[in-house]
Amino acid sequence: MPTRGQLSVRSLIARVTGRRRGVEPSAGAVVGLEGLTERLSSHKVTRLALSFLAANDGLHLKDLGLEEMTDDRRAKYEGRAFWNFGSDSFLGLDRHPRVHEAISDALPEWGSHNGASRAFSSPTLTDEAEAKLARWLGVADTFIFPSVTLANMGVLPAIAGSGDLLIVDRESHDSVHQGARLAAAGGARLEQVVTPSPAAVADVMHRSVAKGMVMAIDGVYSMSGKTPPLADLDAAVRGLGGTLYVDDAHGTGVVGPQGRGAAAAALGTLDNVLMVGSLSKAFSCLGGFVTCTPDLKTVLKIRSSTFIFGGPVPPPYLAAICAVCDIFMTPEYDRLLTALRNRTRQLTAGLDRLGLSYHGGGAAIVSVVVGDIEKTFAAGKSLFDRGFYVQSATYPAVPINGGLLRIQVNANHPTTAIDGLLNALGDVASEVQIPMRSRIEPLAASA
Numbered sequence: 096m097p098t099r100g101q102l103s104v105r106s107l108i109a110r111v112t113g114r115r116r117g118v119e120p121s122a123g124a125v126v127g128l129e130g131l132t133e134r135l136s137s138h139k140v141t142r143l144a145l146s147f148l149a150a151n152d153g154l155h156l157k158d159l160g161l162e163e164m165t166d167d168r169r170a171k172y173e174g175r176a177f178w179n180f181g182s183d184s185f186l187g188l189d190r191h192p193r194v195h196e197a198i199s200d201a202l203p204e205w206g207s208h209n210g211a212s213r214a215f216s217s218p219t220l221t222d223e224a225e226a227k228l229a230r231w232l233g234v235a236d237t238f239i240f241p242s243v244t245l246a247n248m249g250v251l252p253a254i255a256g257s258g259d260l261l262i263v264d265r266e267s268h269d270s271v272h273q274g275a276r277l278a279a280a281g282g283a284r285l286e287q288v289v290t291p292s293p294a295a296v297a298d299v300m301h302r303s304v305a306k307g308m309v310m311a312i313d314g315v316y317s318m319s320g321k322t323p324p325l326a327d328l329d330a331a332v333r334g335l336g337g338t339l340y341v342d343d344a345h346g347t348g349v350v351g352p353q354g355r356g357a358a359a360a361a362l363g364t365l366d367n368v369l370m371v372g373s374l375s376k377a378f379s380c381l382g383g384f385v386t387c388t389p390d391l392k393t394v395l396k397i398r399s400s401t402f403i404f405g406g407p408v409p410p411p412y413l414a415a416i417c418a419v420c421d422i423f424m425t426p427e428y429d430r431l432l433t434a435l436r437n438r439t440r441q442l443t444a445g446l447d448r449l450g451l452s453y454h455g456g457g458a459a460i461v462s463v464v465v466g467d468i469e470k471t472f473a474a475g476k477s478l479f480d481r482g483f484y485v486q487s488a489t490y491p492a493v494p495i496n497g498g499l500l501r502i503q504v505n506a507n508h509p510t511t512a513i514d515g516l517l518n519a520l521g522d523v524a525s526e527v528q529i530p531m532r533s534r535i536e537p538l539a540a541s542a
């Protein structure tokens with residue numbers, strides 16, 4: 096089954112390898128975009144990735160163009176229907192009538208985009224959305240960005256600069272690392288920890304003198320669905336005079352009491368940490384936000400480049416964010432959250448019965464451990480052929496030979512679809528020889 100771009104992948108590889116062997120002599124250097132493409136394609140890691148794509152035509156299921164999607168996560172690709180276990184809209188709010196109504200009502204009033212950096216002007220809907228988010232989370236204020244990536248790239252350099260120490264958990268999301276690199280370019284000393292623990296924090300801290308200290312970490316790791324020991328880390332970081340910064344993109348709306356996220360669940364309050372939430376995953380809108388106080392927000396507005404020099408969340412989506420905050424205050428949200436957690440438990444209980452190793456389950460991500468890259472792709476493809484799409488997560492998203500079948504559960508998945516996935520996983524496990532083990536991480540307390 097060819098995926099988009101397969102032909103160009105093959106021709107790129109043929110061109111790059113041909114030139115290296117001198118098989119395809121050229122009259123002169125290739126210039127323009129073709130030359131640029133060729134130069135980039137010949138870089139070691141890119142060439143390896145292209146070779147892998149060409150050799151495993153149709154196996155990797157990346158860059159799928161979905162033709163259809165229903166409320167209960169039935170989707171179509173190249174005319175074939177399947178259950179989609181690869182959607183971050185964990186609560187199915189992307190299909191909610193109140194969310195749709197908010198977008199369509201705001202559109203004629205505010206237009207599709209207000210076309211200015213918020214540093215100049217923005218609709219009052221922005222303040223309304225930030226206040227509603229703050230009320231839901233029980234914090235003094237929040238600060239919205241057009242994405243979590245832009246929040247991380249705007250806030251991390253704003254809170255860790257020259258003379259400061261920024262500790263980053265290696266398993267954090269790529270956008271946390273991008274933000275940290277910008278902070279380092281601005282003079283912060285950057286340290287990575289591989290196993291985040293109070294001892295690791297103290298060790299890094301004692302090796303240097305710093306004006307200020309921040310530790311950045313995910314609330315729910317995006318590939319494995321696991322949660323790090325946030326309460327211990329917060330105590331250690333605060334004990335050393337620093338601040339914990341938690342990218343809780345996958346915890347927002349689904350983990351902990353009232354879905355306030357992994358940080359709130361672990362710490363009880365968000366008063367002393369910076370929690371970054373996603374407005375596009377469980378929220379099913381667009382954007383990211385960071386919790387703060389009004390004074391801190393004023394300072395962040397002055398210090399954050401992605402706020403000053405970037406555009407805003409479009410007004411219809413600000414209205415949708417307000418609608419989702421309202422839904423979070425209704426019994427319907429409790430029902431959705433219960434449905435999501437029941438389905439997640441149904442899945443993890445089934446995996447336990449099958450004897451498959453998995454991570455996560457405290458949020459809506461459950462990742463079955465496969466290991467070998469090719470087996471991970473083969474298992475994903477075999478599940479797809481049986482009518483179930485899950486994401487084959489491989490290097491560099493996970494360590495080499497740390498391949499995972501990443502399953503995203505949805506409140507709207509019929510329970511029969513989860514049973515079907517479990518049956519298919521049982522078959523695929525023997526077909527592909529997925530290593531069997533007992534469960535390797537207990538369910539997080541948030542469920």
Ligand SMILES: Cc1ncc(COP(=O)(O)O)c(C=O)c1O
Nearest residue numbers: 242243244268270313317342344
């Ligand atoms: C932990 C984490 N942070 C950030 C992001 C990026 O979010 P956005 O698409 O809003 O930039 C993701 C996306 O999956 C994520 O999992």
